[in-house]
Amino acid sequence: MTINISVIGLGPWGHTLANKLSALPDFALKSTYDHHDGRKMAHAEAAPSLDAILEDRSIEACVVTTPNHTHADLALTLLEAGKNVLIAKPLAMTSAACDEVAALARAKGLVAMTGHTTLFNPGVLLMKRLIAETGRPVLHYDARRRGVGRIQKNSVLLDLAVHDVANAIFVTGQHPLSARHVQRAYGGCAAAQAQMFLAFEGGMTGHVESSWVASERRRLAVATLDGKIVKLDELTAKVSVYDTTPVASLANENFSAVKTAEYKIDAHDALADELSTFARFIRDGGFPEENARIARSVVHAIEISQDLGAYP
Secondary structure (H helix, E strand, O other), X not given: OXXXXXXXXXXXXXXXXXXXXXXXXXXXXXXXEOOOOOOXXXXXXXXXXXXXXXXXXXXXXXEEOOOHHHHHHHHHXXXXXXXXXXXXXXXXXXXXXXXXXXXXXXXXXXXXXXXXXXXXXXXXXXXXXXXXXXXXXXXXXXXXEEOOOOOXXXXXXXXXHHHHHHHHHHHHOOOEEEEEEEEEEEOOEEEEEEEEEEEEOOOOEEEEEEEOOOOOOEEEEEEEEOOEEEEEEOOXXXXXXXXXXXXXXXXXXXXXXXXXXEEEOOXXXXXXXXXXXXXXXXXXXXXXXXXXXXXXHHHHHHHHOEEOOOOO
C-alpha cells in the first residue's frame, strides 16, 4: 500500500524529508506547503493553502517541519482532519501539549510520531544492545554534540540537545526527573552553546553538551556502568567497550579502563528507517508508544530545566 503524503514546511529539513519520501516505495509525495510562496519542490504539487491539504481526503499522512512552537497546534489540526502525522522534534513546547497530541491520535486511531531520527542510528542501536547485554544499570550518561547544524535564532537546547536527551532515554530506559542548564548567546542566537545536567528516575546522572559554535565537530556519547564503559563516536562510526575498575574498589586502587571490544558501524540510512517505521504503523495499525514516551520525556526535561545563569 502506497501512502499519499504531504510535507508542511519547506526549510532545509523539509526539503530533505520531501526528497527522501520521493525515493521511498512506501510513499507517494502528493503535495507540499509552505507559507513562503517561493519554497516549492520540482517533483511535488505546491498546495495553495493548508486548508487544501486538510480537505484533500486522498492525503493520508503529513510531515510537519515548521518552527518548533507551531508543531503541536499543527499536529492537532491535522489529526482532527484524519491525517496521520510525523512531527519534527521537539513534538511540542510543553509536556501537556505532548499528552494532548498523543491522546487525540489514540482516540482517532491515527499515528502521531515524532521524528527522533537518531534513535534509528545503528550506532545508537548497538550501544543500547551492548548495555542491555551487561545486565548492569547505567550510572552516568555523557554526550557531546559540537559544531553540528546551522546556527538558529532559538536555543540549541531545542535542536542538538534534543537528540542526546532522546538517545539517553532510549539507550538506558531511564527518564529525566530534573534538569539544569547553562547557555550562552552568540550573535543573534539566544543560546548557541549550552550544557544540561540531568537526574534520572533510575538513579542515573547525565550531562549533555551542545554547541553550534565550536572549533571541532564532535558527536560522542559515553555510558558509564559499574565495571564497564560503552562509548559511541558517531564521526568515526565506532562503538567501543571498556572494562573498568569496579566502583567498589575505587577507594583502594586507581581507576583504569581497558578496551575489550570495538565495533565498526556500517553506513546506514536512519532517516529511511524512520520513515519506513512511520509507514508500517499506518499500514498495520497500533500506536508508537515508545516514541511517544521518549518525545514527551525530552520535552519535559527541557521544560523543567532550570537556567543556572552562569554566563552573562
